[in-house]
Amino acid sequence: MAHEPARAMAGQARQRFQETEEDRITRSAGHFSEFEAAMPRLANRFQFSLKDNISSYLGRNNPFYSEANDDTDYVWLLDNTAYQSRLGRWKAEFVAAYFVRHSGKDLSEVVAWVSEKIGLADDEEAKKTIALRLEPFLDAILPAHAVNIELQGLKVRLGPSGRDGISSDEIAIPGSDYQDGQIITSHAIGATATPLKTTFAKSKGWAVLSDIDDTIKKTLTSSPVGILKTTFAEEPEPIKGMPELYKHIVTKLNNPPFWYLSASPYNLYPFLRAFRESYYPAGTMLLRDASWMNLAGFLANLTQGTQAYKVDRIEAVHEQFPKRRFLLIGDSTQSDPEAYGEAYKKFPKWIGAIFIRKVTGVAEMDEGKKNDPARFEKAFKHVPRELWYVFEDPAELYAKVDALVAGEQ
Numbered sequence: 001m002a003h004e005p006a007r008a009m010a011g012q013a014r015q016r017f018q019e020t021e022e023d024r025i026t027r028s029a030g031h032f033s034e035f036e037a038a039m040p041r042l043a044n045r046f047q048f049s050l051k052d053n054i055s056s057y058l059g060r061n062n063p064f065y066s067e068a069n070d071d072t073d074y075v076w077l078l079d080n081t082a083y084q085s086r087l088g089r090w091k092a093e094f095v096a097a098y099f100v101r102h103s104g105k106d107l108s109e110v111v112a113w114v115s116e117k118i119g120l121a122d123d124e125e126a127k128k129t130i131a132l133r134l135e136p137f138l139d140a141i142l143p144a145h146a147v148n149i150e151l152q153g154l155k156v157r158l159g160p161s162g163r164d165g166i167s168s169d170e171i172a173i174p175g176s177d178y179q180d181g182q183i184i185t186s187h188a189i190g191a192t193a194t195p196l197k198t199t200f201a202k203s204k205g206w207a208v209l210s211d212i213d214d215t216i217k218k219t220l221t222s223s224p225v226g227i228l229k230t231t232f233a234e235e236p237e238p239i240k241g242m243p244e245l246y247k248h249i250v251t252k253l254n255n256p257p258f259w260y261l262s263a264s265p266y267n268l269y270p271f272l273r274a275f276r277e278s279y280y281p282a283g284t285m286l287l288r289d290a291s292w293m294n295l296a297g298f299l300a301n302l303t304q305g306t307q308a309y310k311v312d313r314i315e316a317v318h319e320q321f322p323k324r325r326f327l328l329i330g331d332s333t334q335s336d337p338e339a340y341g342e343a344y345k346k347f348p349k350w351i352g353a354i355f356i357r358k359v360t361g362v363a364e365m366d367e368g369k370k371n372d373p374a375r376f377e378k379a380f381k382h383v384p385r386e387l388w389y390v391f392e393d394p395a396e397l398y399a400k401v402d403a404l405v406a407g408e409q
Contacts, residue, residue, distance in 0.1 A: 019304045022335040022370075026222055026303050029366040035224040036296035040106070040113050047103065047140040056143035056163045065160030068147045068191040074101050075147045075188060076269050077158075077196035081257050081284045082173055083320045084203055090173040092198055096158045097266060098145045098165050101192075104138025107131055110295065118229045130232045136267040137295060141165025148189040149196065155189060164289055166266075173198070180205065181255040183282055194270060199282055201257035203323045206352070206404070208249060208283075209314065211330040212262040213302065214359050216242045217275060221302055221333045222365035231268065236275040239357070241394035243279040245401075249327070250281055252401050256327075258283030261313055263306045263334065265289065265298055286313045307335035307342070314343045318350060326350055327404065331357040332370045332390070337379035344383045353404055354380070354388040355397055 019027075027033060048056075055064040068075050075098050082092040111131045120126055146159030146167065152174045159167035178184075178200040186196045201207065213219035218237040220226025230236070249256070258281045264272065266287040273285060288301045288309065317326075328343070328351060330336025340354045358371050369375065380388045391397055 018308060020307050020335055020338065022338060023304050023306060025366055025369050026334065030222050030224055030303075030364040032224055032299055032303055036299055039296040039299075040110050041295075047100075048143055052142070052144040056161070059162050060160070060167075060169070062144055062160045065144045065146050068098055068142070068145050068188075068193075070191050072101055073142060073145070073191070074099050075191055075193035076266075077147075077149065077186070077188065077193050078266075078269060079197045079199070079273065079282065079284055081259070081320075082178070082198050082200045088176065090176065090178060090200065091170055092173060094149075094156075094158050094167075094169045094171050094196070096147055096161070096167045096193075097269070098142035098147070098159075098161050098167070099136065100140040100142060102135075103140040104135055107135065107138055110134055110138065114228055114232055118225055118233055120233060126233055133232045133268070133271055136270075137265075137298065147191045147193060149186045149193075150189055151186050152184065166289065181257070194273070197282055199257055199284070201321065201324075203321065205324060206253040206256040206327065207259070207321060207324040208246075208253070208256050208327045208329065209259045209261055209317060210246075210280075210328075211310075211334075211336050212260050212272065212276075212285075213264065213331075214333045214362075215239065215329060215331040215336070215357055216246070216260075216280060217272075219302075220362055222359075222362050222370075224299055226363070227299060227302060231271075236271070236278075238275075238279045239394075245394040245397055246280050248398055249401055252405050253327070257321075257324075259286060259317055260284070261286045261310055263288055263302045263309060265301050267298070286317075303334070307339045310335070310339040311342050311346075314339070315346070318347055322350065324350070325352040327352060327401075328354045329357075330355075331359050332375075333359050333362070333365065337376055340388075341379040341381065341383055344380075344387075348382075351383075352387070353400065354383065355400070356388070356390045357394075358390050358392050360392065 055062045075096050078095040080092045082090045111127055114130055142165050143161050143163045145161050146157055148155055148157050154174055158169050161167040180202040182200045184198050213221050216239055219230050260283055264287055328340045337356055344351045376390055
């Protein structure tokens with residue numbers, strides 16, 4: 001069935017991924033377990049009707065679904081990447097997340113807790129920002145719901161959603177005369193929803209898979225307080241030099257498709273999408289499903305099972321684009337080196353280069369272990385030395401990117 005690989009591609013896996021040694025180093029140095037134990041427990045987000053509860057088990061085949069209500073609900077339509085089937089038809093995975101507007105309980109209490117933890121003064125504007133970003137973690141999710149979109153002049157139904165309030169559909173896109181790198185925008189019909197951008201990518205050429213947190217965006221993933229501050233209170237900040245590097249990559253690698261792979265939960269999608277649109281090329285964002293978790297689950301998502309999770313998503317991208325040549329970009333805070341090294345073992349001809357940003361100067365990060373050269377040698381044991389590179393300044397990579405093109409000539 002096409003539906004299941006599509007779900008894996010969206011990042012909505014049901015399995016829990018095992019904590020690795022790199023995860024344990026991060027969590028121990030940052031005292032994550034103690035911090036999570038003191039975090040507020042959120043109200044149950046499963047507040048749906050008996051009909052939605054029972055019928056949600058039917059998934060895509062649910063005949064008892066309801067359409068998203070423009071007055072009470074909101075929907076996130078996740079940007080995607082279209083690929084060509086063996087017959088040349090264009091397809092893409094269309095993922096939607098459904099919520100009940102302003103249904104979250106105890107929002108003010110959670111905002112107060114976050115404000116206190118990050119040392120925020122009585123700044124009402126800052127607290128409004130925190131409330132806006134926290135709301136998707138508190139609002140009730142909507143299983144057994146669907147939304148219609150306008151797709152190249154046709155009305156197409158997405159959903160209904162499953163028990164996690166997410167729908168995922170692999171859909172053929174009308175028409176065939178699309179260019180590599182072309183972007184089209186779809187909108188919901190009769191529902192409040194984010195716009196959806198579809199990027200068309202042919203089967204061959206370069207492609208980029210990039211981590212987000214502390215690779216292209218300052219997140220401070222080694223610190224619980226740092227994560228809360230950069231995620232909920234501050235304006236998102238790009239890593240110095242990375243937006244310019246990605247523009248260079250777009251030019252030199254002939255406008256490659258981008259995937260942004262993060263261990264962040266999909267609850268942050270609009271926040272991360274807006275950041276990406278401000279600084280980086282369009283592309284599909286692969287995020288984790290944390291809709292059933294409490295707020296502590298947000299931190300756990302970022303720091304546990306990241307290697308297996310990322311390898312799982314990389315495998316899904318490979319399934320749709322096996323003939324592309326991929327540049328993988330990550331950092332040293334989590335398990336990117338190990339995940340990318342494992343991916344190379346699985347798909348050695350598919351991965352053309354790996355760049356890892358060495359993160360320094362972050363409180364509560366065990367730099368001695370995270371940036372130990374022996375760590376990188378072990379992670380990339382099976383990767384030819386000329387294919388991987390650890391950098392501190394993005395300017396170091398310009399010549400490396402240029403060499404990727406020269407190597408194909």
